[in-house]
Amino acid sequence: MKTITVLVIVAAVASSVQAANCGVVPTQFALTSFISTPSPPCIGRQLCISVSGTLNTPIIEGSKLNIAGKFLNHLVYADNYDLCKLLADQGTPCPLPITTTDATVCINVKTNAPPNVGSNVTFAAFNGDGGxxxxEETKGVVVKNC
Structure with missing residues (x-):
């Protein structure tokens, strides 16, 4: 089992909020766990998201991480990143092998995240092959000024 840790700057998810697949099937990393800490997340502070599951396709160059937060179906937060660059910054360059079963992503919640609003936040990672x-989508995420 191989564990990776990545630092990125993205949106926030609360651990008390349930995450569910966005309806995209199949995925290349079949998640069995999606956990975030702390709860509630704080604007300008670190939040860690841990995922576990089965990676069935290597993560290759050109991979992206996209984050979108919506309130009443209006986009209130968005970020896009080069996932392989983020992985390489942490010493785990692409291609990421299928033996990877766990990943932890620690992020700083951006200062433009809307506080005290129950938003639906989507975390979507896309491989360089287009897959x-x-x-994962979370509903009712409330980010705080701590």
Whole structure:
């Protein structure tokens, strides 16, 4: 079992909020667990998201991480990243092998995240081959000024 840790700057998810697949099937990383800490997330502070599951396709160059937050179906938060660059920054360059079963992503919640608003946040990772690595949506995420 191989564990990776990545630091990125993205949106926030609360651990008390349930995450569910965005309806994208199949995914290249079949998640069995999606956990975030702390709860509630704080604007300008670190939040860690841990995922576990089965990676059935290597993560290759050109992979992207997209984050979108919506309130009343209006986009209130968006970020896009080069996933392989983020992995390489942490010493785990692409291609990421299928032996990977766990990943932890620690992020700083951006200062433009809307506080005290129950938003639906989507975390979607797309592989360089065009496939969906994972897509998880959380509902009712409330980010705080701590």
């Amino acid at each position: 969906t690595i994972w897509c």
